[in-house]
Amino acid sequence: MTLVLPAEQTQNRAITAANGRFSVCSRQVAFGALLAATAVLYLWNLSASGWANAFYSAAVQAGAQNWTAMLFGSSDPANAITVDKTPAALWVMDLSVRLFGLNSWSILVPQALMGVAAVAVLYAAVRRVSGPGAALLAGAVLAATPVAALMFRFNNPDALLVLLLVVAGYCVTRACERDAGRWWLMAAGVAVGFGFLAKMLQALLVLPGFAVAYLVAGGRPVGRRLLALVGAAAAMVVAGGWYLLLAEVWPPGDRPYIGGSQRDSIVELALGYNGFGRLTGNETGGLGNLNHDVGAGRLFGFGMGLDIAWLLPAALICLGAGLVLTRRAPRTDVTRAALLNWGGWLVVTAVVFSFANGIVHSYYTVALAPAIAAVIGIGAHLLWRNRFHPWCAVALAGAVLVTTVLAAVLLSRHVEWMPWLRAAVAVGGVGVAVLLLVVRRLPDGVARTVAAVAVIVSLASPAAYSVVTAANPHTGAIPSVGPAGGFSGGPPGLLNSPEPDAELTATLARDAHDYRWAAAVVGSNNAAGYQLASGAAVLALGGFNGTDPSPTLEQFQRYVADGDVHYFIGGRSALGFGDRAAQSGSRAAADIADWVQEHFESRLVGGVAVYDLTHGAAS
Known part of the structure; x- marks a missing residue:
């Protein structure tokens, strides 16, 4: 059967109708509840982690005492050597400590608030193309991803990086709209540039998806779209490059040594140890290639699976189905543009993390969480609207089934922790999947109930794992998700800082x-x-x-x-x-x-x- 796909105008009317089903008050209440729940998850008992990553906390202590140390991210207030990252994430914490004093809360609360803000911005981005229901689903997926609950409660640079990239994704969504102003794409470039100042080249992994989305769906003629991309790239270079230029031209004797480099060069740090070295494994001054799980299965393995894998297959199903459903839509279709935007982010980042031969820690996968969440929100919304076509019902059922089966597999890695949840999710997932196969024959009210149960059974496991992750303190250089709370077995001096008597x-x-x-x-x-x-x-x-x-x-x-x-x-x-x-x-x-x-x-x-x-x- 050939699907008669809606034109852009029809899609917009459908989104408007979806918005109409939510009263203004109920939308605000639901959105407020989402942010409140996220804030509780990320802020609850936050000080239990103490200094969290003491490596960065000490740099914040130094930056709060000395402006030069703050500018360069020095490890000590006497400015001997910097941390091995650009210092944008430290600047946020430095200002917090200068305002509220040096303590666990002043260091960690900014990270939690960045997480809440990331959920809010993602909600706004998805809502523009798929309505409030899809936006709530996307926000809930992001908030309930275990690695997000870990890193938005920790003082590594990843919290700021993710927030800035989500802001950039929102700006690209706006830039792809028919009547978009010319500055939205420039704003996306600026956000990615500042993301570079948080974690260097990792910020650039989103660029292929952003560029493809705008080239395909931008409202201007192709020549002007290309010119706009060049302007956005220039804005990105300026937003991130000014700091590299500053550090390179500053007299070496008047600033700290650039940590992580062998020649006191921040360009070397950006391109080498924190750049291409992470891909090739050739990281001068690093530990060499410690990874033995390189390949397509890495994101599902014991190293990364519990952090991010829970909804990854469902996201890929939603992405593929969404692109099929929008294949005949007009070039400027905003839904397809959003799928290319967030889907490109997801695919490129997942491939790089899977096959990188250098140092890649499991918590890096927090950069995948917003893309997974957005694609699920947008794709699931499209599939639900087209559920009367048999293959769309099969895709919905398949997404739920694979999600719950995978959840049971992942939960089995902690067999002693909530064993009943594994069984309940598996049984519930099979039952809901069967109902979704025949959802087109169910009364509207019953169908909506099935959809709600499908969301609950799919999010139950990652949400529970996020809660137990938040319930445990996390310290050292390599935090991990789950009931064990924290990573063990690493070499001395890498994971935990000493606590002198x-x-x-x-x-x-x-x-x-x-x-x-x-x-x-x-x-x-x-x-x-x-x-x-x-x-x-x-x-x-x-x-x-x-x-x-x-x-x-x-x-x-x-x-x-x-x-x-x-x-x-x-x-x-x-x-x-x-x-x-x-x-x-x-x-x-x-x-x-x-x-x-x-x-x-x-x-x-x-x-x-x-x-x-x-x-x-x-x-």
Whole structure:
């Protein structure tokens, strides 16, 4: 049977009719309830995570004390070395700490509010093309994705990145409308450019989808569409490139060393360690390729599946079906443009994450959550409107069935946690799928009830997993979702920062104002723990991995001779990454540690070996 697809005008009337079924009051109440529930999920018991990622919290502490440290994202207020990212996410937290003081809430609340804002902007984007019902579904999917509940409660750069990319997606949606102003596409470029300042090249993964959507559906002639894309690209380069230019031309002696680079270059950091190195695995100064699950199944595997896989097949079904349903629509059809917009984001990002050979952590998949949510909202709305065609009913049933079966598989990875949910979702999913197959024959009221149950049974598992994720504290460099709460088994110094006892904390704080750095220790993550506890500047030798050539042995010896550093902290501060990291980066930090141990005597303070660098060398 050939489908007679609606023209754009008919689609707009259908959306208007859908809006009419929701009174203004009920729409506002439903939207408000969505945001309130999201806020509760992301803010509830937030301070239980303490400093969360102490590596970034220490940089926020430094930025709140020193404007240069804030500008460059320095790990310490004395400006020795920066974190290994561009600092836009730190700027938000820096301002919060300057306003409200240094504490867990002032660091983490901005992340939670970014999550609520991302849900609100996604709702607005989907509502413009598919109405409030689809928008509510999309917002609920985003809010209830476990990795979103993890990262919008954590102080990594991902929260700001996702918010800015969702804003950019909304702007592209507006740019594709028939009467769109010329500035919407420019605004999208600016948002992506600032996203680059949050997490560098990862922000650019959305660009193919954005460009295809506008080229296909933009209301202007093709030449002007191409010109508009060039203008948006220029806006993106300016919005993100000004900071790279600033860091490159700033005299190196007047700013901190660029952490994560081997030549004190932020361009090297952007293109190498945080850029193409993540794709190839050739990350100078990194840990090498630690991934053994590269391939199409990675997003469903034990590393990433519980973070993001729950609704991924349903999103792909909705994307494919939606493109089929809109294949005969006018070129400027806004629904198809939205599917290309968010679907391109989804496909490109999923492929890159699946096949990247460098360091790719499971929580990176939060960047997929908005695209999955938008595609499900738009695609499910299209399928429901066309449910009287048998294949659309089959697609709806298939989406629910595969979602619930996958949920049962994912839940089985924690067999001791809520075992009844696994069975209930599986049985409920099969029952709802059968009803959806015959939904065209059901009375309208019954059909709507089936649709509501389908949404509930599909979201029950990821929502429950999000709640248990939010209920657990998360600390260290690699947080994870689920009832276990946090990642275990990683190398020392990578995951959790040290928590010195009162004796060591008092030792570091005593007379700290007389020195540029109260202490030095290998690795920024180690330095962060001592700095946060004592409130004194701590010099991180070698940056995050301990493999950056900053400072060199000669520079450190000069610091010691000038009385800039009081203590060197050994013991737990060992590199922890072994020769694997040092093979591709500098051994300066290891050489410094060897030199200190050879020339100075240590004493145990709070169970940790501490070397006083202001006293004579050992005999």
